[in-house]
Amino acid sequence: MTKGKLALVLHAHLPYVRSANPGSLEEDWFFQALLECYLPLLEVIENSVNSNEQNPKITISLSPTLLSLLSDQDLKNRFPDWVKLRLSLLEKSTKSQNEAGRFLKKNIIKQLKNWSSCDGEIIDRFSQLEKLKALDLMTCAATHGYLPLLRETPEAVKGQLKTAIREHQRFFGKKPKGIWLPECAYYEGLDHLMRECDLRYSVLDGHGILHGKPRPKYGIYAPVCTKNGIAFFARDSESTLPVWSAREGYPGNPEYREFHKDLGWDIPFEELAKLGLEGNRPLGLKLHKVTSKQSIREKDLYDPTSASKQVKEDAKDYLIGRKKQLIKLIDQTGINPLLIAPFDAELFGHWWFEGPMFLAEIFKQAKNHKVQFTTLKDYLSSKKELQLCEPCPSSWGQGGFHNYWLNETNAWVVNEWSKAGKAMVECCSNGVSNQLNLRILQQAGRELLLAQSSDWSFILKAGTTTELAKERIHRHLNRFWNLMQAIESKNGMSESELKELELEDSIFPLIHANDWYQIY
Structure with a gap:
């Protein structure tokens, strides 16, 4: 196997969009993410665990607001009917009577069965995967508060952290050691509060580490430790760009499913109103592929067979890229480098429909390309030497600092x-x-x-x-x-x-x- 490892880090979060009104836009946000992302992700990781040839490792943060939605009994009761309504709309549409439509129907039914197989107890499945050491579960700030903008009142930051820890313990029976800082946003002194709350590690954007003091000898390819004893891992843009960028990466491939073209925009408003739906909006019913044409109206129908072939090729390309990167870094630094690839979990399945299939393929092909996965917890448990460094204020948002949330x-x-x-x-x-x-x-x-x-x-x-x-x-x-x-x-x-x-x-x-x- 190639020396050095790859750590995939997923951040699963939705705001508290619990609504008393079935059919609301806010309810759609949650149910679409559940159908297209969380259920397929669980299925992929569980199948990979059950395979003797694969050793999946993912670090994933589950935000307290998302856990609240996943555990809400009213939402659990509503979800099957929400799915069945979409199946009904799909069957009525003349645009769905083709291979793309049949594939979409089959996939929706599959995920509904996936849901029914555990009676909607999604959180238990995450917990079981952690016990099998396939997942390292982290928390997030209670409501995804942007902590640098709350720092004027340190107790407000502590309220976000303490509430999050208590919720994580309520659902998983133990306190988390890792936390996804919302938007990877950091300010000087935050590590002190993290230590006070008994949190031990997190992820920052690369420049948050590279501009730290002193500048770490191994850059972003080994975690750093602050004087308060908090470990920070740095995002590696070379490992993330091919996966998240629709313009420069895999999701923009012409064979993949087009996110923006949805039947919800085509069904007459009056027909939606009869079903209790509040106007035209995305319904999660997508039948077209990205294609090479620019106009959203000029999209070809989705071909699941071609997309599946493309997933295998892209997974191979990604692993070859990581292997070359690791070999080069070993030659340059003399260490066993660690590549950190963090993403919003919703990229996999919701924004990029083929994302879960891509994860399944890289787990399947990793052994052939001699790439090893790890979790942040496992890496720290190996007691590898950490670089002493005080990170600088940063975020992974546009511009790299706080301007997207302060303008x-x-x-x-x-x-x-x-x-x-x-x-x-x-x-x-x-x-x-x-x-x-x-x-x-x-x-x-x-x-x-x-x-x-x-x-x-x-x-x-x-x-x-x-x-x-x-x-x-x-x-x-x-x-x-x-x-x-x-x-x-x-x-x-x-x-x-x-x-x-x-x-x-x-x-x-x-x-x-x-x-x-x-x-x-």
């Missing part, structure tokens, strides 16, 4: 987070007088965390569903201030009013007000 479209919310965070710290530090007020304070903590989600800031910058993002931010902030006012008021809040909020934003059942206790 003219979304900067206004930072001040709102700051005011609410300080009020939360003050109230938690002073304490409350009775059990009802403690519940009110805990609910205020949930609303604060939900308002801090970086997803809404991202949407405001991206300019997509901006009204939805603004509504979510204002909704949670307004609820937060109403709850805080209820604690201070003599009239307070009735238990029925509180129960209504607890039911609607029913996340983080073990939330602890002490997490926001003032840091001196």
